[in-house]
Structures are given as structure tokens and as C-alpha cells.
Amino acid sequence: DPALIYDLGGKFDKSFNEAAFNGATKWAEETGGSFKDIELQSEAQREQALRRFAEAGFNPVVTTGFSMSTPIASVAADYPDTKFVTIDGYVDPAEHPNVLSILFAEHEGSYLVGMLAAMASKSGTVSFVGGMDIPLIRKFACGYAQGVKAVNPDATVISNMTGTTPAAWNDPVKGSELTKAQISQGSDVVFAAAGGTGLGVLQTAADEGILSIGVDSNQNYLFPGKVLTSMLKRVDVATAEAMAAGADLETGVKALGLAEDGVGYALDDNNASLISDDMKAAVEDAKAKIIAGEISVHDYSSDDSCPAISF
Amino acid sequence: MDYLTLLQVLDSTVRLATPLLLACLAGLFSERAGIFDIGLEGKMLMAAFFSAAVASVTGSVWLGLLAGIASSMVLSGIHGLASITFRGNQLISGVAINFLAAGLTVLIAQHWFSQGGRTPSLMGGGRFTDITLPFADALSGVPILGPTYAELISGHSILVYVAFACVPLTWWMLYRTRFGLRLRAVGEAPEAVDTAGVSVIGLRYAAVAICGLLCGIAGAYLATGLQAGFVKDMTAGRGYIALAALIFAKWRPWYALSACLLFGLLQAVALRYQNIDLGGFIIPVQVMDALPYILTVVILAGFVGKAIPPRAGGEPYVKER
């Protein structure tokens, strides 16, 4: 059986970890299989959980969050028969042949929702609330800003990070205050890439009557008609696929972008009224161009810089 | 910074100061009666959870508030039992209560809602909505005063007004009523109260109960006013900041108001601005985060006037050894 280890944010963060859970659940329902999962409690537990699952014969062991890459690197060699998956993390495949690193092209998905934000905005000011200030989140912000500027070069993009520690993933109060601040600066669409903190952002946006954009999972349902869209990061798909592959999982490094349907934007009944056909057409067009390589979206983490926004 | 931004910052100062103020006044009642309470954090957290949980199940924020208060008062009761009846160490009891709340809230939340220690998001009647005071819209056109009234004074949830009203109320109770006289006396010299024929235990339990009540409101405000639901550890150290504010305020109600507003302002500024650039000199956000604590240490060091706690504070009242 496969096993799944959630990062400290917890299984039900309504976004990243929950996506992995949903993917695993879907896999289990479809195949009738079962999986083991655990929410981490402490740093020392990271390795412990990996080892316990490997020893108990779970295969593959799927983990979420970049923080798991270091523990996996130190554990993997001890369990050569077990396949480890690190979603969002990177482990050198040359050194550890039994590890699959799954990375997402978050900047591409963010670019699309950035376009939607710019098109939905009336004020010409949109904003971004990030969780912990790390390159990964800047990658979201950078892609988003590029998308906004692509639609409206004069648009203002306000960006705020919640904090510099993992606590920033779970501080809805701060998310809410940041959103209020952004609203006062004119923003009328806010994109939250902040784990649990994002719930405070979406909530406040709904309360204050502006649009918001969810992240990772489809969060449109949280405030129907008030969430413009969600930047999908198909952690669920990646998880389900890894689980389906079972012990035969192909290892190495996998980058999932628009082309692989690894990222995208959410469109459902909840936001149908918010996204006009024109908007949809524009976004689909851009998507095709990105896949085709006609538009290149700058990846912040490639050189720690962003042309569209400064941090 | 233009005036509107300033108003916004002050506006969020008010919101962020509210839970601090309620918790600070809660601590004030308790410590004035001689019961130290570092469990403000835990009580708030417990109340935050139960208010959100009950509000989400019943759809009534008022029932939620009651549940929050009740749960906080249960913890107060435990603290009272430990520190009044069984003359235990008040600090340890407080530490235990903080742990208990941190664990139980998530445990119960998970058991009830299976959402990883969260409550479902609160909708409609499950939350305290902002109240628009009379004429707020009409007056908003008036320069300076209008926006101040409409943005800063109007448009908060009822609990914010309750918290601010608690300040004069606390002052009046403490200094103008029999109960206040006895309460202050029991924190200074419980044996004087005892020999004057007043029950030390009764007074202290009353103080601890009021503390629970106010912490309950504070927690409910966090989960159903400031936020729409409970997430784990959502008090995020506010109980300790309230404690810091209490020392800052030298255990006096009006000073407590200013201290909490100050700390609220610090939080509001830290929230809004990451690193603050003072003409080339950058104050990192971590300094803003730590500032309330640093200020408290400075106060405690007596560099800004000495904070003398109630004399009998922290000591159980023991007649027979």
C-alpha cells in the first residue's frame, strides 16, 4: 500500500495538503485500495515517519512540502526498495535513485489567474497575499504579476507576505488584516497563496465585497460567487498517479506545468458568473501560447528575481 | 502616510487591540485579587474554539459566545481549584491550562468536524457582523471628522464596543464599589480581608470567574468577530501580549487601555508593513514582532517607572501550615 505524509500545515488546510489527501482518497475510491497517512507533529518526526512507513512496507511513500526533501535524502539510501515521492521538494536523482521529485510550474498557473484578476479588476489594482516568504511563494507572486501586467500594463500589483516562518501558513487573522490593508490601497482582486492563512484572505475579501483567488485546491466553493477562480496545483493528480503506479513508480524529477495539466485555473458553477466568455477565451489563448512556448513566463526561483514586481 | 491610510492603520489597531484589551482586563481582575494568570492564552483559545464550534453547529453566534464564555470559565474554575482551593503553584497551573487548551481544542475539533482541528467557516448568523453606528454614512462627507467617525469609530463588531466599555466599567467597579475595594484588598493583604470577615476564597473565585468571562469574550471575538471560525493556535501568543500589557499598565484599567492600543498599533503596523524603512534604516519585521515583549522587559527593568504587582499576588492564601 502507499503512504502519504502531510507537511506541518496539516491534512485539512483546504489547499495544498488537502489536495494530496483528495487525490489519495480519489485513488482509493476508484481502485478500492487503501493508504496510510499521517500529519507530522515535529521536526524529528519527519524522518521517523519515513522510516516507519518504509519499514512497514508501504510503497510508495508520498510526501508533501519542500521540507521533506532533506529528510528523504537522508533516509532513502537505507530503504532502496521503497520509492519516495517529494511533492514540491527536490532530491538529487543521481544520488537517490529511488526518489521522485515532483515540481510544479506554479508561475504558469499563477500567470493565468493573474490575467483573470486584471480582467476582473475595476480599479486597476490587484493584490497578492503570500504565506511564508520563500522563493516558492515568490514564484507564485511573480507569475501572477506577470499575468496581470500582460492584460493591463498599468495595473498595480500589491504583494504582501504573511511572515518568514512556517507559522505564516496558519495565520488567518494576519491574512485578513493584510487583505483589509490591500483593499484600502485600492485592490479589488486578491490572490492568496498562503495555506491556512488564505482562508482569512478569502473570508475578508468576501466580507468586504471584493473578489479573491484561491490556491492549490479548487477553493471556489468556499464563498460561491465571491471567489473569482482558484490557481490549481494538481497535487491531487500527482498523488493519485504516484499511488496508482505503486511500487513500479518511475523515479527522477518530474516538472508539471500547464502542458502536463499540472497547474491550471478552476472553472465551475461557483464562479461561472464571474468569468465571462471573453475572459475565458483570453486565458485559454495564453495557456495555449505558454504550452507552445510563445509566451515565456519568468520563473522567480530560476534566478531569484522578477521582472514584474519587486519584493 | 496620508490620512486615510492612517485611519486604516488605526482602524485595524482597534480590531487587534480588542482581544488584547479583553484579556488584559481579565488578567487585571485575576491578578488584582492575587491570582497570577499566565493561562489567559489558553482560556482565550478554548473560548475561541467553543464559540466557533457552537456557532457553526447552531448557526447562532450568541449561543457561540455563551459557549465560549462557559468553556473559558471552566478553565478558570480549574485554575481556581488549583491555585485557590489546593494552593498549588499558579504559574504551573497557568502553563498546564495553556497546554490543555492547545491540545483539547484540536482534539475535539477533529473529533467533531474532522477538518484537521478547524471548525467549519462560519456563515451569516454564525458571526458577529460589523455595526454601522448612526449617521456614519451621513457624516462620512465631513472632512477629517467624518471619515474618522465612519471608519474608525463606526463599523466594528459589537464585541469591540463591549471591550472598550469594559474599561470604565472596570475602573468603576474597582475603585467605586464595595466589591472592588475587597478585590483590591484581597490581592494586597488577604489576611486583612479574612479577619474583616470576608471570604478570601469567595472573592478570589469571583475574580477568577470574571477573568474567565472576559477571556471568553476575547476568544469568541477572535473566532467569530475577527475571524470566521477556529483554526488551531489561533490566539498566537495574544494571551502573553495581554499579560505584557497588564504589566505595562501597572494593573490599572485606563493604563491597560493605552497599553493594549499601543500593542495593537504595533501589531497593525507589523501586519501592514513588512520591513519598515526609516529613511534608509530598515527595521526588520521581527523587531516589530518582538517589540511588545522588549518594551515589557524595559518596563519591568524599571527604566520607565516601576511596575509593582499586587503584594499577595502569586501566593496561595495559607492560614495553617
Place this chain on the structure above:
Amino acid sequence: MDKMPAWADAFLVPLISLILAALLSALVILAIGESPTEALKLMVEGALMRSAGWGYTLYYATNFIFTGLAVSVAFHARMFNIGGEGQATLGGLGVALVCLYLPWPHWSLALIGASLGAAAFGALWALIPAWLQAKRGSHIVITTIMFNFIAAALLNYVLVNLLKPAGAMDPASATFPDATHLPTFQQMFSTADNPLFRGAPANISFFLALIACVAVWLLIWRTRLGYEIRALGHSESAARYAGISPVRIIVIAMLISGGLSGLMAVNTTMGESERLLMNATEGAGFIGIAVALMGRNHPFGVLLAALLFGFLYQGGAELALWTSIPRELIVVIQALVILFTGALDNMVRMPLERLFLLLRRTPKGPAE
């Protein structure tokens, strides 16, 4: 005469308190629809029935020994050091700086260097509250709490702005050089055909902790300094009469206490993660309070209590691993243990005292 024999106070009271806490914990487990016996079985199996389980139990215990000793040394001078968390955090910084910026030929030298660094940084972080307490009478409980928060902010700043390698996501330092890696129990005790402690983080610093126990015991009960620390703790006025300087003793006791807390980082930062993490202490500073309380501030008691809490931690991790009981159950159990052994101990002691009085009276007739 005392109301109760010393052994009863030292063993019976904590034991009964512990049983009460356990019973209540069982009720909590029942209330969330799980079986307490099953849970206990899982915990025992996961923590004590495998060598790797022991490896974790002892790893956690090592932390708790250090913080427990720290609390108890301060407590002998009647100070309540709640700042273990912050002191250990700073201790971690000390370890990291020593390991990252000094070239070490061998782990044994690195261990000495890192221990000194950890103890020095931890002690330094205790110095200001100590000095404020001694000189200005600022309540050490409040100042150490404040210093916990300040330490977190400071480490946050240092990690994010100074130590974090470029491009890294985690607020963590770079991994320490190989020469500073401490031998783990696995390396020390495994043989080719009998692998023991596989993957467990327990490492040589456990023995450092044992040495610390003995050293603290000697310090408190066999040296002049310990004599003076205890004297001050029992009576400041008497200490002053005897020519013992309260300022000096308060500062020294807190330095030792802070140093012990700091030493915990050798285990977590150098022994386990081999890099400096944001939240490496994970509440061990607070657990130290419970450990010291349960251990009655005696190093031997601290050792036993630390083992118990190590078991709880590891057992709890196993629970979370194999059942749907959330990890917070352990937090609740901790809370109950602290509550019953620390704050509600009189609830047990008072009836016991009465019992002992009765026992004493009945055979001998009325006391004279």
C-alpha cells in the same frame, strides 16, 4: 515533625498524581471514541519494544533531561525559569555558529566546542533576566516568557536574513560539515548482524545529559555553590546574613540554568537535524517544567521524569502514525501531567498527609 515521611512526598505524591493524570487521559481517549488500552499498547510497543523506538524515546528524553535540570537548578534558588525555550533556541544558534564557522577535525572536538557554544549562548540569554531579577527585582517568570518570544524573533531574523543558504525555502541554516556529525546510537551500538537503533536520532549527547545529571547532583548537594544556591532558595534573608550574595547566586544559578537549556541544542541541532532549524526546541523548554516538578528537582527524579516524557512523546508519535488519534492527544496528556503533578499536587498531598497523621496517631496514642 513533618506531616508525612519524605519518601511519601518524593514518590507517593507524584505517583498518585501521575495515575490520576493517566486516568483522565484515558477518559479523554474514550471520549474521542478510541480505546485507551489499545492506545497504551501501541505506545508501549512503538516506544519501548523496539530498539529504534528506544532511540526516539531516549532522544526526546535527552532534551527533557537538559531542560528539566535547567528548571530545577533555577528552582533550587527559588526562581521559576520559564525561559528554557528561548535559552535552548539561542543554544541552537551557538551550536550552529560553532559548527558552521569553525573548522573541526573530529566530532569529539566539535562536540566540546558546540557544547561550550550552546551553553554560552543559553547562559547569555538567561543572563539579562537574571540580572534584572537580581538587581531590579523584575519578576523572572515574566521576563523569561518575554525572552522566549524575543529569542524566537531573533532566531527568525538570523535564519531568514543571515544563515539561510541562498535559494533555500526553509528558514534553516546550511547543513553542518560532516566532521561535526555526532555518532548516533545506531553507529555506536549496531553490529553487522544485529542492527540496533536504526535511523533513530538518539546520539551521544544522551550521555552528555547523563553526565549533566551527575554534575548537577554534585553541584547542588556536594559543593559550596550548591549549598549557597539552596540556602538562597530557602531564605534570602538568611543567605544575606551568612554572607552569601543574592545577586551573585541568582546570576550564577540562572547562568547554569540557561547553559543547561542551551545544551539541549547539542542534541537537537547537532545530533539530530545537523542544521539549525526554526523551531528545533518544540516546546521542550516547557516540558522541562513538568519534568523538574515530577522529578522533585532532583537529578535522578529529573532523569526518570524525562524518560517518562520521552516515552509519551515517542508513544504519541506512534499513536498518530498508526491510529486516527490526532497528535494533540499528547499535548493534552502533557497538560494533565503538569496540572496534576505540578498545580494540583496538594489535592493528593492533603489527604495523604491526613492519612499519615492518622496512621501515626493510632498506634502511639495522642501526640504529645
Place this chain on the structure above:
Amino acid sequence: MTDPVPAIELKGISKAFGPVQANKDISIRVMPGTIHGIIGENGAGKSTLMSILYGFYKADAGEVFISGKKTEIPDSQAAISAGIGMVFQHFKLVQNFTVLENVILGAEDGGLLRPSLAKARGTLKKLAEEYELSVDPDALVENLSVGHQQRVEILKALYRQADILILDEPTGVLTPAEADHLFRILDNLRAEGKTIILITHKLREIMEITDTVSVMRRGKMTATVKTSETSPEDLAELMVGRKVLLRVDKTPAKPGAKLLEVTDLHLWDENGVERLKGVSLDLRAGEVLGLAGVSGNGQSELLEVLGGYATATGSVRVNGKEIALSGRDCTGQARRAIGIGHVPEDRQHEGLILPYTAWENACFGYHRDPSYQSGILMNNAAIREDAKGKMERFDVRPPNPNLAARNFSGGNQQKIVLAREIERNPDILLIGQPTRGVDIGAIEFIHQQIIRLRDEGKAILLVSVELDEIFSLSDRIAVMFDGQIMGVRDAAKTDQRELGLMMAGITGDGTTDAAKAAQHG
């Protein structure tokens, strides 16, 4: 007269604090309109008995009758309603409240303070006039002198319309003049028909003012007698259970060289109040210099300065050599090193560490002595051995060095301290209140030890609030008042009256100006 109903009658009161039986089957009757004295050694259970009557403690057994009616007194509230007021040995006042607030506390007239305060102000004024009990109602209690604080306590009782007033050792903290004033008040109250119970250690006071007196020993009531039909000697015997010498036999002193010269000592406390205002005195080998005075007039501070744990300005010479009065070298350790022993006034808070064992206490202060060390560790075996010898020689009971100090009675605790200090053979011995809290039997022993030391040629500075003790031990007597030495007298050539006046700040020539007197002296 037919049998009148007693104002108070206690029947079979028993009370245990853990293993300590503080009161054992005590019965007592007090007639209305009388002053009833209670005497007894320290720890005899006097305070406990009165606290039971006042509802502060709950008796384990026994009954209380007030004016013939059986009354349950579960708490002080009940006692107050039964018309009982009590002035405790240790005042029960809220220091940072005003007098007025203290008086109304617990006796307010309603939920709001304002009317109560106004009413109390009026009542207080009336009471003050009636009983010569004036205090500023708006003063903070912490700023009042002890005498005035006591008045507040009495006013508290009267404000609650107490008919029965219990005073627990009220004169311990008063000057003779203040004590006289208090007794006048008590006389007035008795004349009004109030019933008063007075606890005191001073047989003189008993003889002077009470109508009847009860003696307590070890928790039991040993006798109740009419004051007019007894004598101090009889009472002392009843207290201890055997005949006691109230005076010590001693030969005249043979003073030698000046060992200690104190000149112009000044000391300010942490609140900036000057507690020593230019104290000068000297002390010779082979003499006992008694330092008399009401407590709180600087004697304690003087001892602390000489003992090395308070800093001061001025000059102190020991054997002609100047010693440090502040800084690094001003410590108890340094003083001990130059041969100054010190039996502190408060053995429980200074002289001993109560939870420490007797052997640990027997080296307290000398614990850095090389003979107690082995390497970097302390040589506990040697210390224990040493302690055992000391305890035997000083007849400490039980002579078990492993027992915690708190488990010894007060007298034996004092013996441990004395043994420790005397056996060190100091040149100068500072002794504060050597027999406070010690039974009369042990007092004899302690006094003999002090005289023996004097006869060996040591210099002894004795501080005591008991004039009797000062008289029986001292060769010369210095009196302190308000931080100054009022004068030094030859013990043989002065009397209680003269010293009493000096203790109140009045010198022989009639001046009340202390500063002026200091210049003379």
C-alpha cells in the same frame, strides 16, 4: 454578687496543626467588664486560642459561649457579629489603603463605597475623641508608625462595635510611653463595660492592668488566677512548670582593651529613609554592652552593618583596624574572618535555613571554612561530626544532626545558632534578641553561656527589647531611639524608669530633641 454570666466562655477547645497540638482541651471564662490576661511561653498556643475565638482558625473540638449563649464561630464574620474584635500580633492591614478604607473593609454599608466612606469618616472622628485614638483617616497605612497602625486595628474593632476586644501582644512594638497610652485606652474601654483579653509576655503588664490572668503551657491551660492574688514569680513558675531564676548571677565585669569602635555610622534604607543617624559607641573585651530600645529604632540596622550585610557610611574599627562598610569586603564572610560572631535577631529568617538539617545549619556562614572542604566538594561527614559535638555540648534536644531545623522548637533552634557562633570562639559576639521565643528554662542556659563568654574576655554586644534581659546581662547599657544612641549608662547606676524615658527619646536632662541629645552623648 450572684454569679454573673461570663462574657466569654470556652469549653474544651482543641486544635492541632498537623502533628503539632497547639491547643489541648482548653476551657476559660472571662467576666464582662474585665481585662483578662493570658500569658505563656512562645508557642504555648495563646494566639491560636484567640484566633479560634475570632474565627480565624477552626477548632477541632470544643464550644464557645458568648454571654452565656452557645455560639458557632466558623469564620471571622461570625465573630464580628458576636461582638468580638481582635488586634492580631501581626497586624492585618492593607498597606496601600488609607486608614478609612481599612476601617470600612468588610463593614461597608452597601454596594457603593462613597456613602460608606462618608459615614465611617464621621464615626471615626467620634471614636477618636472618645478614646484618644486619633489618626488621619486619609493617610496611607504604610506611612503610619507601628503605634498608629495599632490604633487603626483598634478602631477597626470599635467601628464594628465590638464588646469584646482581644489584643495579642500589643505592647511588643510600642515604646513605654505608647504602651502607657494604650493601657489608658484599655482602662477607658473597661470602664465602658467592654471585655478585654490581653496577651502579653510581660509579667509587669499583667500585674499592672489585668483583673484575672490565665497561664498556658504547651497547649494547655495550666491555671487561671485573680491578678491580685498572684505574683510574677508564681506566674513564671506556672508558665514553665518549675522554679526559675529571673535574674542571672554574675560577677562584676573586668573590661579590657577596646575591641570595637563605631564612629558616626549612617545608614539609609532602600526608600531613602535614614535609619542610622550618626551612631557612635565602643565595646571592650570582657564586657556586655546592652543595646536597649523599642524595636525599629535602628538596633537591627546596627547589627546588620556590624554583621556585614548592610552597607553604611562612617567608621568601624575592630581591634584598631578599620573595616569596610560597603563594597566587596563588606560581607558576613569577611566579618567572620576577623572574629566577629553574630547571633541574629531573627533565627528563623536569618540565623537558620529551616529546611536544612541541623548539621547543614551548624556550618551556615562558615561553610567556606577550609576545614569543611575536601577538594572542590564539601566534606559533609566532617561537618556532621562537628555538628554532633556542638549539639551535645549545647544540650540541643534531640541531639540528632540529621533532623531539619524546622523540626526543633524555638529554644533548641536558638541553641543551634548559639552553638555555631559561640564555638567559633569569636572576639566579638553580636547577639540580637537571644531569648525571643525561647522558654524560660532555655533562657537560663543561654544567659549563662553569654556570661561565660564575657568572663572569657570576649566583647559582647547585646540587643534586646526586653529591658529585664538587658538589665540582667549588661555591664553597660546604651539606649537607641530614632537611629541614634540616646546615651550610655552604667547598668548598676540606672533604672527602668530612666531607660524607659530614653527609649521614648527623652534624655535625663529632659530634652526631647534627639539630635541635641546625640551631640551630648
